[in-house]
Amino acid sequence: MRNYLKLLTAIVLTALATNSIGASTDFEIIKKRVVEALIQPGVNDAEIQPLINNLQEDGTWPGIDYEDVSNEGFQHSRHYSNMVNLAWAYRKESSAFYKSPEVLKALEAALKNWVDNDYICENWWFNQIGTPDNLVDVLLLAGNDLPEELVEKTQPIIGRANIDAPGARPGGDRIKIAGIQAKNMLFLGDRETFEKVVRVIENEIKYVEWVGKKYGYTYRRHSGGFGNRSAGGRGIQYGNSFHHRTDGVNNTLSYGIGYANAFVEWAVYTAGTRFAFAEEKLSRLVDYYLDGICKTAVFGKYPDPGAKNRSVSRRGTLRPYSAKTAENLLLTTNYRKKELQEIADIRNNGIAPTLSHATFFWNSEHFSFQRPGWFASVRMYSTRNHNMEVPYNSEGLLNHHRGDGANHISRTGDEYYDIFPVFDYQKVSGTTIMQKPELPDPSQIQKIGLTDFVGAVTDGIYGAVAFDFKSPHDPLIARKSWFFFDKMFVCLGAGISCKNDNSPVVTTLNQCLLKGDVTVSSGNNSSVIQHGEKKLKSVDWIFHDGIGYVFPNPATVQLKNSAETGSWWKISKQSSTPKDEISLDIFKLWVPHGKRPSDETYEYIVVPAATVEKMKQNSSQNNIRILSNTPEVQVVMNTKLGICQAVFYQAGEIQVSENLKLISDNPGIIMLKMKDEKVTEISVADPNRELSRFHLSISEKMEKYGDNFSAVWNEKDGLTHVSVKLPQDNYAGDSFTIEL
Incomplete structure (x- = not known):
């Protein structure tokens, strides 16, 4: 990546230093940049010979199911990935297979097989994005040496990626598709269409009017409502979150990242040429990246698990982000340069962030709070949006409650890493949930919110969050609020009521990976708790992994600090999903409200970046006054900071x-x-x-x-x-x- 950035920097600076560049020269410069970016990743020559040797006479590889074109299957992606690898080796001068006739012959046979069969997946994404993207890469790398007739037959397949395609609706996919078409125009030498497509990409860097503005709490009176595909609302929201669909679900850390990266990629490719993006567009892109993506991330580096949707069922989904996007933006603009550099340094060098923020993404009902030593977030939903993404392609099959006021807490960024195969999906951190024998069918995951009073107040540094929660899955209601300060935040719940006689209700303080001892204090006597599950009474505070949980009034809680078992297959039915059972040590802490609770409450204070010694000093309670916790009003005063936060329902x-x-x-x-x-x-x-x-x-x-x-x-x-x-x-x- 470093060499790639240096290469692009050199090319960009050379272009900027040129006083007069013709359209033809600009076009060739951009094509050269694209090709050099494609060949930059290293090729493992040890993997190339087996691809050649194992290729069968009909141009297929063994071990790939060429019959299954379902959403969960389509192993054909391995076929086109193999072709890209062959093309890399053929074009990469440092490869032992550079310009190898043997590689070219294998590539030709594999591509002919694809063209002859034109494999179509039930998932449109492969047909309009995945397949065309890989095939155009093959042509850019080796197309000039492939038979002209074969290249021509490949064009209709690549051509499914065009700005007028059904999948090119405004939002993340439109930019990906436009980028594929632009690359194809570079290969074909079509300068006129290339410029048209580049301007489409540039002009998509804009705020869009959120669909919930029209289909908000009055959506029941509108024909089609959120299901109306013409309603719009896809793209960067006012407030800098991202919606991929019309359901109002926060997609900032999924499609929203791909959206930004596609822009950044073409901003770099076109920099210093007459095709370059306008400064106004680059500034808006930087704003979205810094104030949207980075403020949804833990320390600007790790994905906030609360902002993830069905991707939690994919291994490594919470791995830290690279600095590539920030570094590429630094190549294209001086706007907010210092902040971009800090994000690059955080991601490259692990420095602690210097900026603190309290950010509410009002169009997505998502709140994030950052301090140099810790991060927390709250995920909610209202009548203006849906609770969670649909479990498309059989992923995220147990996500029913992950939007119910989920409150994730991080000090290091890896507290929840790959926890989801063993996760208890009815004890999501921060939520109040009725405990059912089993979750409803995955088709019942996505629900529209049932209350209007959902939001937050913030001055950019401090904030309070309120959720008038009415479960769309269960006969359960609660008034939930969070009050955020520098060294702690306060969590209140009131009016907790449920009409089910058989299932207990609990509020979960946290569920994360178990790291080290768990210390419990009761009656001012603290001790380390042995592994297992237990009910604890008259608890003053609990400490685990640098985070303290304080109860202003001694409380009865339940704790589990032991191994949980599960599998990725339980939450994702993709053909590539491993089915092995795995086991992880888990810390889980919750407050029981019993069966059929009526007007129950909870009160607790979370003290991140703490120690057992600091917990014993009880400084959090000394500075916090809970003035009210009723279904009508919830109020907290921080006497040290002189801040009062009040929620009036x-x-x-x-x-x-x-x-x-x-x-x-x-x-x-x-x-x-x-x-x-x-x-x-x-x-x-x-x-x-x-x-x-x-x-x-x-x-x-x-x-x-x-x-x-x-x-x-x-x-x-x-x-x-x-x-x-x-x-x-x-x-x-x-x-x-x-x-x-």
Whole structure:
């Protein structure tokens, strides 16, 4: 990768130094860059001779099922991967098989087999992306030496990747398909069509109007609703998350990464030529990469497991990201250069991030919180989007509850690595779930949310999250909230009720890989717990793997720190999925609410980046005051920071301190920042997305006006009435902060 980047850098700088470059020269420069990028990966010569020797007379390889073209099968991808490897070896000068007639003969036979049979998969992706992409790579590498008639017969297959194809709808796949077509135009020498396709790619770097804006809480009154394929909404969302489909599911760390990488790839290929992207488009691409992808990642490096969908059923899905995208962006623009360099250094050199953030992706109902020593996220859904991706191609078969307020916590980035074959999918970190004998059929995974009040308030550094949770799977409701500060966050649940008599309900604090001892404190006496499953009473706090779980009121909890068994096959029925049973040591901690709970509650504080010694000092409880935890209002005060965060599910009031009362005239979330007991800053958000102005009052005298707010003292009431103009249209659900 390093050599590849150096090569591209040299080519880009050479092009930039040229004062006048003709269209023909530009075209050839870009083609050269594409080919050099294709041959850059190393070829293992030891793998090439067996491909030649094992190739059968009909141009097939043994061990590949050429009959199975199902979504779960289609081993034909191995066939075209073999062809690409042969083409690599043929074109790579350092390979012992460079320009080898034997390799070319094998490649010709394998390609003829594909052209003659034109293998079509039930999954459209292979037909319009996977197959054309690999075949055009073969032609770019070796097409000039293949028979002209064979090349011509390959073109209709590659041509299925075009900007007018059914799969080229706006979103991640459109850019991939356009990129394949652009590469094919380079091979064919079609400059006119190439320029047209490059401009399509460039112009797709844009924000799109989220489908939930139209099909939000009123979706039942619209024909088609989220199933309307013409509804749009695919692509980069306002707020910098990514939707691949019209279901409103967060796809930032799946299709959204491929989307960004496709843009970056062509930004590098075209840099310094007349085909180069406009600076405005590059800036927007950088914004999406830094504020969307990187802020959804742990330390900007590891995937947030809470943002993953069906890909959790693939091995290695949580492996750290490379620095390639950041480094490539640095080749194309100086915009936000320092931040891009920091991401590259984090990923290459393992430096700790310096920036802290609290980010709410309001169009995806996803919240992420980063501090230099830890990361946490909350995943939710509302009437404006769906809970989870459909288990396409028989992947992610147990994901029913992974959007139910999932709250993942990371200090290192590998707490959940490949845990999913042995995962208890009814004890997802942060969720409140009715424990069923078994999960419903996979066809029942994706559900539309049932409540409107879902959202967060944030000033970019701190934030509070609220989820009026009503399970679409079970007769269960709960009011759940999270309050985030520098060294801890507070988790509250109220109104937990379930109408099922037979199945207990639990709230899971965490389920992750077991690493080291588990220490439990009860009655100020702490001890290391032996492996196994046990019920613990009057617990003050629990510590595991650098994370403390504190109970402001001694609680009854259940803990399991022992091996769990499972298999990848349990969660994915792909033909390549291993079926072996595996075992992993797991840490699992949950609060039992019993069967048919009514108005149950929970309260706990998570203290990441802690030690047993720090837990014994009890500093978290000293700084945290839980002012209310009811179905009507949930409020937390951090006395050390002078921050009060309040969730009002309906209009109400709360006594923040002896001298300060907070009143909200409407449902919403409020964050107050104070200095010397004086309010200095107010942040508000409307999770219902209905208000044009947010009205609140505080028992502190002040007078101030701004373009979007007013604060007026009323002597008679003894209150300052504050009116804040809320973000509207595509920004409805975002927060607004005023300084006083």
